[in-house]
Amino acid sequence: MTNEKNLGFDTLSVHAGYEPEPTTGSRAVPIYQTTSYVFDDAEHAAQLFAQEKEGNIYTRLGNPTNAVFEKRVAVLEGGEAGLAIASGMAAINLTVLTLLESGDEIVASRSIYGGTFHLFTETLPKYGIETTFVDPDSLEGWKAAITEDTKIIYLESPGNPLLDLVDIKAVSEIAHKYNIKVVVDNTFNTPYLSQPLSLGADIVIHSATKYIGGHGNSIGGIIVGPEDLITDMRSEGYRDTGPALSPMNSWLFIQGLETLSLRMKKHCKNAQEIAEWLEDHPKVEWVRYPGLESHPHHELAKKQQKDFGGMICFEVKGGLEAGKKLINNVRLCSLLANIGDTRTLIIHPASTTHEQLSKEDQKKAGITEGLIRLSVGIENVEDIIADLSQAFAQLN
Numbered sequence: 001m002t003n004e005k006n007l008g009f010d011t012l013s014v015h016a017g018y019e020p021e022p023t024t025g026s027r028a029v030p031i032y033q034t035t036s037y038v039f040d041d042a043e044h045a046a047q048l049f050a051q052e053k054e055g056n057i058y059t060r061l062g063n064p065t066n067a068v069f070e071k072r073v074a075v076l077e078g079g080e081a082g083l084a085i086a087s088g089m090a091a092i093n094l095t096v097l098t099l100l101e102s103g104d105e106i107v108a109s110r111s112i113y114g115g116t117f118h119l120f121t122e123t124l125p126k127y128g129i130e131t132t133f134v135d136p137d138s139l140e141g142w143k144a145a146i147t148e149d150t151k152i153i154y155l156e157s158p159g160n161p162l163l164d165l166v167d168i169k170a171v172s173e174i175a176h177k178y179n180i181k182v183v184v185d186n187t188f189n190t191p192y193l194s195q196p197l198s199l200g201a202d203i204v205i206h207s208a209t210k211y212i213g214g215h216g217n218s219i220g221g222i223i224v225g226p227e228d229l230i231t232d233m234r235s236e237g238y239r240d241t242g243p244a245l246s247p248m249n250s251w252l253f254i255q256g257l258e259t260l261s262l263r264m265k266k267h268c269k270n271a272q273e274i275a276e277w278l279e280d281h282p283k284v285e286w287v288r289y290p291g292l293e294s295h296p297h298h299e300l301a302k303k304q305q306k307d308f309g310g311m312i313c314f315e316v317k318g319g320l321e322a323g324k325k326l327i328n329n330v331r332l333c334s335l336l337a338n339i340g341d342t343r344t345l346i347i348h349p350a351s352t353t354h355e356q357l358s359k360e361d362q363k364k365a366g367i368t369e370g371l372i373r374l375s376v377g378i379e380n381v382e383d384i385i386a387d388l389s390q391a392f393a394q395l396n
């Protein structure tokens with residue numbers, strides 16, 4: 001392939017990281033469904049283990065299908081290297097365990113996925129790592145929370161479920177003054193909408209389970225960052241703790257990447273239309289979507305990302321009971337715990353994805369009892385609206 005630097009995002013989504021391999025000429029990326037790789041001789045084996053030569057050893061350490069996925073996401077994010085991993089949570093955990101040790105601290109946005117919140121508040125403290133949470137849009141708050149033990153600033157772009165944005169450039173400038181690494185979970189935006197490394201972040205992680213895979217069929221994750229850090233992660237924490245991604249899942253994620261920008265365009269278009277429709281709906285209390293002028297970070301969204309994404313949250317008049325009734329009555333939308341699927345998905349975060357937060361922490365993060373999260377799919381928008389409409393009609 002010609003120099004990757006000259007190619008556009010859509011071309012790279014389809015080509016980056018793979019040339020037809022010489023043995024068969026396979027145009028599609030092959031699935032290397034193998035545990036191990038035959039060494040040339042004992043000397044070659046020893047050289048690979050000693051990291052004196054590059055090559056495949058064992059799929060827990062690396063795999064040629066995973067390598068294509070790693071390279072492709074790294075290129076799309078504008079990063080040096082990638083590490084394919086078994087889930088988004090494994091990506092977050094390995095990043096933290098690589099960068100921190102007992103006594104170190106994290107400063108994190110309050111507006112994050114419930115599973116990550118639980119990792120930071122319940123699991124990591126057992127190993128001597130504490131986290132301070134701050135309001136995502138308060139630069140003063142980020143600054144004030146930093147101590148001499150802070151090693152990571154952690155945020156989501158944008159936050160799950162309230163879709164708050166952090167000014168990544170400004171927060172990265174603060175962090176770098178104190179030699180702190182900025183880790184961004186870019187799952188909701190994908191590299192199509194924003195590339196946090198170009199704004200100053202140091203590491204990007206993804207739950208590939210969501211938009212990267214895009215079809216709701218596989219769990220996986222990826223970490224993108226500087227080559228030396230990714231090499232260290234692979235040869236230490238990744239090797240020791242064993243969260244390798246299955247080559248089959250990597251292959252499905254590669255399929256997903258090939259249509260990422262097409263899908264994201266449709267997710268964004270449908271979500272904008274539905275958010276505007278919800279905002280005008282008489283039975284809706286409030287709507288949060290970065291593409292609406294009413295969103296508190298709408299201006300930052302215009303500056304920091306290409307479009308406004310496929311996620312919306314809203315509250316129905318009548319709070320929890322009315323919200324439950326609405327999600328019990330949808331037919332086309334699926335009630336389930338995932339986002340970023342081609343299909344439209346709906347959920348009640350306070351009792352599901354964010355139930356790991358106490359009521360008080362939910363309140364601080366703005367997760368009201370009646371909040372409903374909608375992951376807008378790529379169906380015909382009028383069919384999604386018709387489904388929501390008939391569910392609203394059943395509320396009295």
Ligand code: PLP
Nearest residue numbers: 087088089113160187207209220
């Ligand atoms: N990051 C975000 C923003 C998420 O929403 C999720 C899961 O919902 C995760 C990370 C965890 O990803 P996974 O389920 O692939 O472990």
